[in-house]
């Protein structure tokens with residue numbers, strides 16, 4: 001197994017098989033979309049109002065850690081409003097011209113999805129402001145003193161942006177979204193629903209206790225739930241055993257996913273804070289270097305879950321392990337004075 005196939009480690013990593021499976025599994029409508037009740041209600045209202053007035057819906061920003069359903073929701077927005085969908089992404093827009101090409105070819109009412117919108121080039125951001133507000137762009141012609149800009153009307157569209165790091169978006173861009181949805185980690189009953197649905201699609205006979213066990217160990221993330229389910233299916237198949245709770249335990253042990261769903265990278269981060277920095281505080285960049293990861297990955301992929309389950313806290317002075325973290329890793333708490341003034 002290579003690092004890239006690590007089952008838990010990075011919810012952003014998608015193998016080809018996984019992409020195909022995800023595509024098949026994606027709920028097509030808001031009704032099929034599990035959980036995120038608040039966001040679903042908000043989106044429903046927004047889309048319905050737009051439909052009643054026969055106009056394009058307001059621009060929508062979807063924010064949250066990887067694997068929680070941002071791409072799925074973007075597709076649902078297009079599907080529910082019966083509009084075509086154009087997909088692009090921040091890294092694909094490295095020049096204003098890349099964005100101009102997309103914007104000027106939009107069909108009226110089209111939904112434009114820009115994934116990882118925080119990674120779009122700065123020069124394109126400015127073009128996007130105008131496009132979002134007035135459905136117009138300025139095309140620059142020529143260079144230097146003789147350069148002129150030619151205004152161009154574009155078709156009205158709905159922008160759906162997705163980001164794992166809404167904090168990185170410049171304010172003028174953030175302000176132009178009519179609605180921002182913050183996706184939350186899923187609770188266990190919701191994850192069980194996701195898993196039951198996936199098991200049906202995989203034609204996998206799996207019992208309730210096994211489903212519950214996976215739901216408790218998938219980092220609150222549907223993408224990981226589905227991924228673990230496939231590993232359990234493999235394990236049961238290869239070992240000629242039923243997909244029971246024991247099979248789940250054995251498979252997840254094989255893939256280094258612990259009882260709370262922490263994977264290798266989660267554990268590396270926690271162990272670094274605990275042992276190398278005596279529980280912290282330690283700055284993000286130091287922490288990232290110590291575990292050999294990008295700061296962005298540690299911040300947007302690893303930390304949100306560790307914070308959410310109460311093992312790590314982010315303080316102005318740096319990252320600090322909580323008391324629960326010392327317990328989870330079976331270590332005696334050090335630095336307890338520091339720890340208590342941090343909290």
Ligand SMILES: Nc1ncnc2c1ncn2[C@@H]1O[C@H](COP(=O)(O)OP(=O)(O)O)[C@@H](O)[C@H]1O
Nearest residue numbers: 022025026034066067068069070071072222223
């Ligand atoms: N609310 C949900 N209900 C059912 N399945 C979901 C839900 N959210 C995500 N999934 C599944 O998880 C996988 C990842 O979702 P995706 O939309 O690609 O996440 P993101 O774009 O936020 O990284 C998809 O296979 C999708 O079917």
Ligand SMILES: [Mg+2]
Nearest residue numbers: 070071072115
């Ligand atoms: Mg996505």
